[in-house]
Each structure stands twice: as structure tokens, then as C-alpha cells.
Amino acid sequence: MISPEVIEEVKRLADPVLLIGGRVKLWKSGIAYAGSCPFHEERHASFRVYPKDKHFVCYGCGASGDIFQFFQRMDGKAFPTVVRELAASLGIVIPPDRPATAEEKRERGERASLLGACEAATSHWQRNLWGSEGRKAREYLAERRVTNEAARAFRLG
Secondary structure (H helix, E strand, O other): OOOHHHHHHHHHHOOHHHHHHOOOOOEEEOOEEEEOOOOOOOOOOOEEEEOOOOEEEEOOOOOEEEHHHHHHHHHOOOHHHHHHHHHHHHOOOOOOOOOOOHHHHHHHHHHHHHHHHHHHHHHHHHHHHHOHHHHHHHHHHHHOOOOHHHHHHOOOO
């Protein structure tokens, strides 16, 4: 478990323009930095990084959040992994984890069970969408201009 103090220190020291700018071409636009959103295809730059508040917003697809959420979404990694990677890049040492309490172990088990149930439901509905019985649903998605690639990437079902 990463302490809240370490998370706050990473957030305080992180330069979102520099870090996000390593993945997205940004240019100064008023109080923010603008660029093309990495989360959807677009012709006009609707992606903004606000260095003062240390957050990003895409006015095209609605993606928003802090530096951690950007890298979670961009790389598909869990929050602790993103925090550890950003901390390492900023020279912040994260102390080793302490042993989990019985309550924390119970909560992790409960969360794992819930995630397992969500994964089972997602897999079931994906199989239905891409099977023969999902033809009408796929036609509806096509009418709504949702590409097959996007539907598969976001695991629609």
C-alpha cells in the first residue's frame, strides 16, 4: 500500500505538461496547453492540460483527470503501478509495504471476487455481441458510428 503522503508528493512534484507532453504533442493555448486527444481520433485539438491545477480534459470525448488517471488510461496500468513509475521518474523513494491487516486482506478478497464477477459478465456479453445472436446489436452500434475496433477495445457487449 502506498501512503497518501507519497501520492501527494508525487502529485506535487509532477509536471503534467512535461509528463503528458512526452506522449502528446502540446502547445501553449492561453492558460492551458492544447493537443490532439490520445484517447480518440479527432481533427481538431480538443485535449487540454492545465498545469496550475495539474489535470487534463478532452472536450471531445470527455476524458479527464489528474496525472495518475492519464497514465492509467494511456498505459492500461493499475493505480499503484502508475504511482510507483512516476515516483521513480521523479526520484521519490517509496518505502516498502507493511504487512496487510486482516481487514485489508478481507477487502482485497472481496474486491477480487467482485472484479471476477464483472469479468465473467463482460466476457459473457462480449461473446453474445460477437456471436451470431449479436447481429442486431452490431448493426445498432454501426448506426451509432461505433467501429468494431472501438467496440472491441472498450469490451462492449
